[in-house]
Each structure stands twice: as structure tokens, then as C-alpha cells.
Amino acid sequence: MARCQCGGDGCNCVVIAGENAEVTGAGSTLNPYVVSAVIGCEDVRPCISAGDGISYDASTGVVSAHLSGQAGNNVAIGPDGGLFVPTGAATVSVGCGITGDGSASAPVTANTGAWPYACDVDTFGGVVACDSNGVLRSEPRGKVSMTRYGETRTYNRAVPAGRIQRADTFSTTITNPDTCRPAFVVVEREVDVFLTLPAGAGAATGFDGDEMYYTRNSGSSTISGAHAQGTKVLAGGTIPAGGRMTVTFDATVGRGSGGARYTQIIGIIRCLMISL
CATH class of the missing domain: 2.60.120 (Jelly Rolls)
Incomplete structure (x- = not known):
């Protein structure tokens, strides 16, 4: 370092440690300057938790998923620490002819009646079809x-x-x-x-x-x-x-x-x- 009049075992350059940095050594060949930077989790986490959907606890330094408390939200954290939506947790509105809430124990199904005729339903049962507007339609009237x-x-x-x-x-x-x-x-x-x-x-x-x-x-x-x-x-x-x-x-x-x-x-x- 010519400008610092370094030579032999001495050097006149001054190196000052900044924030989160540490300087050791005298700048000589046998004892050179060593600059170390140490950044803690508490310094990094506020940066990566600045976006939506992420929470940061300053007291513990833990970054986690931020779950909305809005009514109807069914996203949860499972026993394995992962995000999941429970089966049937979504809100299901059923009306005439439809039953169930979408859960494994109560799937959404058509509320059908018993076939009251002696003939086979597979052979003689009528048809229910979906029209171009998404409305269920029965067979044409006689x-x-x-x-x-x-x-x-x-x-x-x-x-x-x-x-x-x-x-x-x-x-x-x-x-x-x-x-x-x-x-x-x-x-x-x-x-x-x-x-x-x-x-x-x-x-x-x-x-x-x-x-x-x-x-x-x-x-x-x-x-x-x-x-x-x-x-x-x-x-x-x-x-x-x-x-x-x-x-x-x-x-x-x-x-x-x-x-x-x-x-x-x-x-x-x-x-x-x-x-x-």
C-alpha cells in the first residue's frame, strides 16, 4: 500500500470498522488487516418480512406465515408446520336438491329419492342435463x-x-x-x-x-x-x-x-x- 507508506513490517494506513464490521491486524505482512462483517438474524428478518403474507416477531426473531383473520378464511398451519386447507373447510352453500358441506363425512351430493318403479333405473331412468347457461334441465315435457x-x-x-x-x-x-x-x-x-x-x-x-x-x-x-x-x-x-x-x-x-x-x-x- 504505497500511499500509506507501507513497507517492511509497518503501515501508516488507518482502517476503521463500520457498523456490523470488525477490523483486526496492524496492516503488516505478518499481521495484515482482517475485516469481518457479522449480520444477525434480527438485522435480516425485518427486510424479508416486509411483504404481505409474512409475520415477524421482534422479541423472538421468528419469521412465519401471516394468516388473515378475515371471516371465511380456512387456511391453517398443520402439525408438520406446513400450510393447508382442511377438507370441506371451504364455505359451501346448498339449496333445494343439494346436501352436504363438502367435508369427507358430508360430501356435496344430490338429494335424490328412491326409484319407486319395478323397471330398472339404469334402463328407464330419465336424463338431467346442463344447459348453456349452467342451469340444470330435465327432459322435454310431453x-x-x-x-x-x-x-x-x-x-x-x-x-x-x-x-x-x-x-x-x-x-x-x-x-x-x-x-x-x-x-x-x-x-x-x-x-x-x-x-x-x-x-x-x-x-x-x-x-x-x-x-x-x-x-x-x-x-x-x-x-x-x-x-x-x-x-x-x-x-x-x-x-x-x-x-x-x-x-x-x-x-x-x-x-x-x-x-x-x-x-x-x-x-x-x-x-x-x-x-x-
């Missing part, structure tokens, strides 16, 4: 609808003498209003045939080749407007969801004699659609 078609047509035709045969065709198209499920269809068909029967004349009426009535004028004068009505109720099959179906039937006449004529036919179709 639908029952009725549609009616009716038409009156006039004629002045002779009733054929042979076996019963088609006189006219009545038809309508129905639509399943349920866009979710197929509909089972029950169809009622009704035909009303009006006849003119001179004395001694006779005629048969019906539909779809089925003779349902035979009328004969056993009197001595003409019967005008003799009326026969036939009705059938039949299963019409199923219609796909939102689909369409055409329902049709033939009004039939036959076994005409004595100048029998048909003058009017009323065709009616009623359809009951059921989707469950």
Missing part, C-alpha cells in the same frame, strides 16, 4: 295435440252393382309439433255417404274396401238423402320429431240396385299425436 281435416264433396253417380269399390279418396298431411321426440299417432277416419234410393233400390257403403252399411228402400216411394256413417279408429304409426305424415282413406260404395245413386260424401280425419 306433448299431446289434435288435428282435424274435413271435406264435403257432391256427386250424382250411380252406385256400382258389383262388389264395394272406391268412390273417392280423402287425404291430409299432419306435422308433429314436438321437435324433440317422435309422436305416436292415433287416427280416426269417418265417412258419411248420402244416397238417393228409388223404391226397391239398395246400396252398400264403407271405406278402404270394408263394407260397413247396406241400406235398401223397401217402401213404394223414393228416399232422398239416406245417410250412412262409418268410423274407424286405428293406430297411424309414428312421426319423427318435427316430421310430417300423410293420412289417407278411400270412401267406398257398391252392391247398387234399383237405380241407387250417391249424391254426397263427407270425409273426416282426426289425428291424435302423443309424444312422451
Whole structure:
């Protein structure tokens, strides 16, 4: 250290120990200066405990996690000294259909009832689904609808003498209003045939080749407007969801004699659609 006029066994430099430091030695080759710095925990801990979530006890010098005392906070220090959240400690609000607090002994579950039917729940149980807004939804509600078609047509035709045969065709198209499920269809068909029967004349009426009535004028004068009505109720099959179906039937006449004529036919179709 030339500027301190150091040489040989002496040195004129003065080294002063600052805070938390210690200087030993004379600055000579055999006894050099030694600077030691000692920083205690009490000096370091206030620095590292200055942030959120950390506590420092000046009396003990212990740095620890700072747990908030705010209501609802469930963070705790476990037996091993680590932070943990007890199972089910989080606040769980349950309402209609939901039970439990989320703990191991009381998990959050759906409050279901017992299956009261003889059939298997795995096979015949319905579905509960979550919609786009996070709301639970059940299966679509069932639908029952009725549609009616009716038409009156006039004629002045002779009733054929042979076996019963088609006189006219009545038809309508129905639509399943349920866009979710197929509909089972029950169809009622009704035909009303009006006849003119001179004395001694006779005629048969019906539909779809089925003779349902035979009328004969056993009197001595003409019967005008003799009326026969036939009705059938039949299963019409199923219609796909939102689909369409055409329902049709033939009004039939036959076994005409004595100048029998048909003058009017009323065709009616009623359809009951059921989707469950």
C-alpha cells in the first residue's frame, strides 16, 4: 500500500470498522488487516418480512406465515408446520336438491329419492342435463295435440252393382309439433255417404274396401238423402320429431240396385299425436 507508506513490517494506513464490521491486524505482512462483517438474524428478518403474507416477531426473531383473520378464511398451519386447507373447510352453500358441506363425512351430493318403479333405473331412468347457461334441465315435457281435416264433396253417380269399390279418396298431411321426440299417432277416419234410393233400390257403403252399411228402400216411394256413417279408429304409426305424415282413406260404395245413386260424401280425419 504505497500511499500509506507501507513497507517492511509497518503501515501508516488507518482502517476503521463500520457498523456490523470488525477490523483486526496492524496492516503488516505478518499481521495484515482482517475485516469481518457479522449480520444477525434480527438485522435480516425485518427486510424479508416486509411483504404481505409474512409475520415477524421482534422479541423472538421468528419469521412465519401471516394468516388473515378475515371471516371465511380456512387456511391453517398443520402439525408438520406446513400450510393447508382442511377438507370441506371451504364455505359451501346448498339449496333445494343439494346436501352436504363438502367435508369427507358430508360430501356435496344430490338429494335424490328412491326409484319407486319395478323397471330398472339404469334402463328407464330419465336424463338431467346442463344447459348453456349452467342451469340444470330435465327432459322435454310431453306433448299431446289434435288435428282435424274435413271435406264435403257432391256427386250424382250411380252406385256400382258389383262388389264395394272406391268412390273417392280423402287425404291430409299432419306435422308433429314436438321437435324433440317422435309422436305416436292415433287416427280416426269417418265417412258419411248420402244416397238417393228409388223404391226397391239398395246400396252398400264403407271405406278402404270394408263394407260397413247396406241400406235398401223397401217402401213404394223414393228416399232422398239416406245417410250412412262409418268410423274407424286405428293406430297411424309414428312421426319423427318435427316430421310430417300423410293420412289417407278411400270412401267406398257398391252392391247398387234399383237405380241407387250417391249424391254426397263427407270425409273426416282426426289425428291424435302423443309424444312422451
